[in-house]
Amino acid sequence: MKRLFAVLAVLGAVAIGAPAWAEDKPTAAPAATAVVPAAAAADAAAPAAAPAPVANKGDNAWVMTSAALVILMSIPGLALFYGGLVRSKNMLSVLMQVFVTFSLISVLWVVYGYSLAFTEGGGFFGVFDKLFLKGITVDSVAATFSKGVVISELAYVIFQGAFAAITCGLIVGAFAERAKFAAILVFMVIWFSLSYVPMAHMVWYWAGPDAYVDAAAGEAATATAGFLFQKGALDFAGGTVVHINAAIAGLIGAIVIGKRIGYGRESMAPHSLTFTMIGASLLWFGWFGFNAGSALEASGGAALAMVNTWVATACAAMSWMLAEWMLKGKPSMLGAASGAVAGLVAITPAAGFVGVMGAICIGLLAGVICLWGVNGLKRMFGADDSLDVFGVHGVGGILGAILTGVFADPSLGGTGVYDYVANKVGDYDMTAQLISQLWGVGTVIVWSGIVSLVAFKLVDMVIGLRVPEEEEREGLDITSHGESAYHY
Secondary structure, rough: HHHHOOOHHHHHHOOOOOOOOOOOOOOOOOOOOOOOOHHHHHHHHOOOOOOOOOOHHHHHHHHHHHHHHHHHHHHHHHHHHHHHHHHHHHHHHHHHHHHHHHHHHOOOOHHHHHHHHHHOOOOOOOOOOOHOOOOOOOOOOEEEEOOOOOOEHHHHHHHHHHHHHHHHHHHHHHOOOOOHHHHHHHHHHHHHHHHHHHHHHHHHHHHHHHHHOOOHHHHHHOOOHHHHHOOOOOOOHHHHHHHHHHHHHHHHHHHHHHOOOOOOOOOOOOOOHHHHHHHHHHHHHHHHHHHHHHHHOOOOOHHHHHHHHHHHHHHHHHHHHHHHHHHOOOOOOHHHHHHHHHHHHHOOOOOOOOHHHHHHHHHHHEEEEEHHHHHHHHHHHOOOOOOHHHHHHHHHHHHHEEEEEEHHHHHHHOOOOOOOOEEEOOOOHHHHHHHHHHHHHHHHHHHHHHHHHHHHHHHHHOOOOOOOOOHHOOOOOHHHHHOOOOOO
16 A cells, blocks of 8 residues: 555656646647537517528548547457457456446436536536436537537547546556456446546536637636536546546556566566557557547547557657667567557547648657556556556556646747637747646646545455456456357
8 A cells, every 4th residue: 555655646646737728828729519509589570590500411420430430449359459468367257347338428418427528517527417318419519629510419429438437447557457347347336426527527628619719708618617617627638538547547556466376476467469550550540539529520520630640659659669679679569550459549638739741740659658667667667567557557648648738839830829719829838838738737646546536445444356266366367257259
């Protein structure tokens, strides 16, 4: 427990104070739902009311396609990537954990997750007005990032739900090969409800651009937004909400559950780098929906996010492989695949805010720094993070979130941040933006750390977190599921 609290103390130290967001300061990125009602004419003499915005079919098609791509990232992408990294006796157990976690969170998202994340409430949670998607019809619309432009709210529901599902799936890699299946599912319910949902609300909920008609209206609209949105934290597609959030939970789980039997003494090499490469490739492919889809429009901004995702990932794969080649004498498939995932993680918060040169810099740095994360930093923590969830998603997410504040600067090729009151890109203050980014990083570390620790301890007290030693030695495929991934 001393090591656990020491790790939380080190990670939480990045949380610092920052001035509150004002309407002429950079705003946070991905939009939350903003239903735009039709205006009724006051009387016959009054001017005709503007017609309610109608969802563009092209934008709808892009968001729904992107949602499908994000689902592909989970099943089978993440499942195969993780499955190939474990020993053959645990392959099927990892596939089950990812597949069923995806299914569980999908249901919870429709029941209450979407409502609590994307309705107006406080700075940390929405309200229960849209339980079971109550009131959302085929005519309901959600805001994008352009005034007067909307998409179907049902498309937004599934897009954001796919994000929630893969975030929870990421966590299982940290304590693979030793956790009880039932314990994982119960933990996911608690963590999703108390960590993922509030983080999504804090970062991504706002009233939408149409609310910013003047300075006073903009200030009032911002007061209803999520806590970190008000702080000005930029997160285009989930560096804080998805990657750091999941990585902290995974690290806490690895410490609380303990190391695998034989860790450091027995070979625990991946049983199929073929599956790992296929999984990494599916992740890369699906990530175009993850990042470019977060533009919420089939626009030039989506194209920029897509190009940045493509090139940053390639740079990270190359930099990890070359650094490993220099250090170990041989380039490895595992290194190239891990580097690609590190690049995908790091570019996620920045994808729609930085220029191509910024993406290249982020990718090159991510490959090298995440290589250190899964080696040097992992030894410092002393935790058995089985599939290096924190070393890749935590370190890459923190790096990307901070560098977003640097490379979003228009003087460095970034897009800057749009001022919806002035209807133009606002003046960019890099120092202020970096403070806002650190607010985001620090908040998610502390929030996820506390929720995860409490959740793991509760589950351990009620049903136990770890399988018996004899079951762990035999493998979870047979002992937990009564099946085998292979028959030979």
